[in-house]
Amino acid sequence: MDNIIRVDNLTFEYPEQEQLFKKLSLSIERGSWTAIIGQNGSGKSTLARLIDGLLEAESGTITVDGKVVNEDNLDFVRESIGMVFQNPEDQFVGATVEDDVAFGLENRQVSRPSMIETVQKRLKDVGMWDYRESVPANLSGGQKQRVAIAGILAVNPKILILDEATSMLDPKGRQDVLKLVAELKEKNNLTVISITHDIDEAALASRVLVLNRGKLLVDDIPSNVFNDEEKLVELGLDAPFTTRLANRLSERNVSMPDKYSNKEELVQWIMQLNSKR
Amino acid sequence: MNNFIFGRYIPGESLIHKMSPQAKLLLCFAFVIIIFFANNWLTYGVLALSMIMIVLLTGISILFFIKGIRPLIWLIIFTVVIQILFTESSNPWWQWGPLSISAHSLITGGYIFMRFLLIIMISTVLTLTTTPLGIADGVQTLLKPLKKLRFPVDTLALMLSIALRFVPTLMDEMESIMNAQRSRGVDFGSGSIKQRIQSAIPLLVPLFSGAITHAENLSTAMDARGFVDSEHRTKYRVYGWKKIDALAVLAFVAIFAIVLLIRN
Numbered sequence: 375m376d377n378i379i380r381v382d383n384l385t386f387e388y389p390e391q392e393q394l395f396k397k398l399s400l401s402i403e404r405g406s407w408t409a410i411i412g413q414n415g416s417g418k419s420t421l422a423r424l425i426d427g428l429l430e431a432e433s434g435t436i437t438v439d440g441k442v443v444n445e446d447n448l449d450f451v452r453e454s455i456g457m458v459f460q461n462p463e464d465q466f467v468g469a470t471v472e473d474d475v476a477f478g479l480e481n482r483q484v485s486r487p488s489m490i491e492t493v494q495k496r497l498k499d500v501g502m503w504d505y506r507e508s509v510p511a512n513l514s515g516g517q518k519q520r521v522a523i524a525g526i527l528a529v530n531p532k533i534l535i536l537d538e539a540t541s542m543l544d545p546k547g548r549q550d551v552l553k554l555v556a557e558l559k560e561k562n563n564l565t566v567i568s569i570t571h572d573i574d575e576a577a578l579a580s581r582v583l584v585l586n587r588g589k590l591l592v593d594d595i596p597s598n599v600f601n602d603e604e605k606l607v608e609l610g611l612d613a614p615f616t617t618r619l620a621n622r623l624s625e626r627n628v629s630m631p632d633k634y635s636n637k638e639e640l641v642q643w644i645m646q647l648n649s650k651r
Numbered sequence: 652m653n654n655f656i657f658g659r660y661i662p663g664e665s666l667i668h669k670m671s672p673q674a675k676l677l678l679c680f681a682f683v684i685i686i687f688f689a690n691n692w693l694t695y696g697v698l699a700l701s702m703i704m705i706v707l708l709t710g711i712s713i714l715f716f717i718k719g720i721r722p723l724i725w726l727i728i729f730t731v732v733i734q735i736l737f738t739e740s741s742n743p744w745w746q747w748g749p750l751s752i753s754a755h756s757l758i759t760g761g762y763i764f765m766r767f768l769l770i771i772m773i774s775t776v777l778t779l780t781t782t783p784l785g786i787a788d789g790v791q792t793l794l795k796p797l798k799k800l801r802f803p804v805d806t807l808a809l810m811l812s813i814a815l816r817f818v819p820t821l822m823d824e825m826e827s828i829m830n831a832q833r834s835r836g837v838d839f840g841s842g843s844i845k846q847r848i849q850s851a852i853p854l855l856v857p858l859f860s861g862a863i864t865h866a867e868n869l870s871t872a873m874d875a876r877g878f879v880d881s882e883h884r885t886k887y888r889v890y891g892w893k894k895i896d897a898l899a900v901l902a903f904v905a906i907f908a909i910v911l912l913i914r915n
Binding site: 423428449452459461463465466467469472481485489490525526 | 784812813815816819820823864865868869871872873874875876877878879883884885886887888889
């Protein structure tokens with residue numbers, strides 16, 4: 375198996391707080407979509423920042439695409455990983471949409487003609503080319519996140535980390551962004567890590583990690599994780615809507631599939647039940 | 652406040668709009684210097700005529716220019732009156748202690764008035780036809796020579812552009828904080844000065860703490876996007892020196908030459 379990220383025996387704590395990670399080990403496969411879920415303070419965002427070298431581990435090693443994350447390899451790591459953060463306002467550096475997409479390219483001292491080409495291509499990829507001259511104040515949260523994604527893709531990362539990137543968006547903006555990420559993942563062969571509170575977002579992944587106070591409690595495919603409503607509640611998380619609906623229905627003696635199903639599957643199931651009557 | 656900073660720019664397609672910001676900024680300074688060379692009615696007449704031409708070229712309604720002058724009207728009147736009253740003359744029409752009015756003092760008062768008017772008009776032309784970002788970029792270009800003295804021009808420019816970009820964000824936040832505090836009974840903008848200052852505290856504290864959070868998050872995001880320092884970067888946005896800029900410079904040289912020829 376080709377692991378693009380490997381975390382070995384990671385130990386980390388914030389100053390004057392209790393130890394967060396104690397000998398945490400995990401790996402992420404190249405080209406996969408992994409969701410990391412957990413309550414506030416579970417360490418999911420911290421983990422992402424450690425992987426990107428934005429925070430320094432106390433001990434243990436993190437390897438990104440074959441190179442150890444340390445001071446010397448920081449440029450390589452930042453080049454390999456693109457991060458979309460939670461607050462759309464706080465990652466919009468440029469004065470206008472096109473300036474913002476160019477920001478990462480400017481940092482890497484890309485020549486102007488090739489910047490112009492890349493900015494245009496990436497803005498078209500995320501469907502924001504028509505807004506290239508807009509200022510951030512005139513954009514919705516979802517549009518700003520799409521611009522942020524364009525800016526990140528402009529420098530061709532291999533890994534895209536969504537750090538609660540959709541949590542401040544309205545449902546429409548959230549769907550748009552997630553659809554875009556899924557599309558771009560296929561097109562650019564990205565490895566996606568989405569850190570999220572939103573179970574429906576996590577359900578898009580091929581693998582779900584549940585963190586609790588810095589410990590990796592669950593590592594499984596989404597359908598196994600999300601079907602266990604009791605376990606999820608025990609971990610302080612919400613079960614997805616479809617699981618809750620299915621459980622309530624089976625309490626009323628309606629026969630339900632015994633594995634996790636997403637919205638479409640559940641709708642299909644219920645319609646079939648209806649037609650059998 | 653929002654209008655004060657952003658409402659000034661009026662989008663347009665005029666020749667003046669199309670000029671590059673650094674040329675406009677430079678010529679704006681040049682015009683102010685030329686104004687100080689004027690010393691008779693003829694020179695002021697030439698400058699006023701040029702000003703009218705420039706205003707017409709912007710294609711912006713004269714009302715916006717009047718709006719630009721209005722906040723400064725008391726300062727102008729005060730200065731002009733002082734100038735008239737304190738200018739000494741050999742044959743005053745009216746005298747009271749050190750104060751006097753004469754034909755000469757009225758004329759110098761008139762000059763001062765023209766000077767004010769022209770300076771305000773030319774700077775209003777600049778702010779009405781140039782985006783705040785354009786002005787920031789213009790300042791950066793004009794400061795470039797200071798780089799030789801190790802003055803961090805690029806850092807300053809990046810700071811300026813980020814500051815401008817966050818103004819609307821912080822405005823929005825201030826609005827929500829004000830509403831939140833109003834709903835708790837804080838009364839903004841009434842009562843004695845002491846009360847008003849006190850009511851600003853519950854507004855400023857959350858605003859500042861919010862601004863600091865923004866700054867922290869932004870710096871993380873900049874780090875993650877490979878930002879190291881502002882000196883080792885290429886530039887996406889460049890303003891070339893255009894034909895229209897060269898024409899404008901020529902026109903200003905001509906105005907300056909005429910003023911030098913006909914001044915006393």
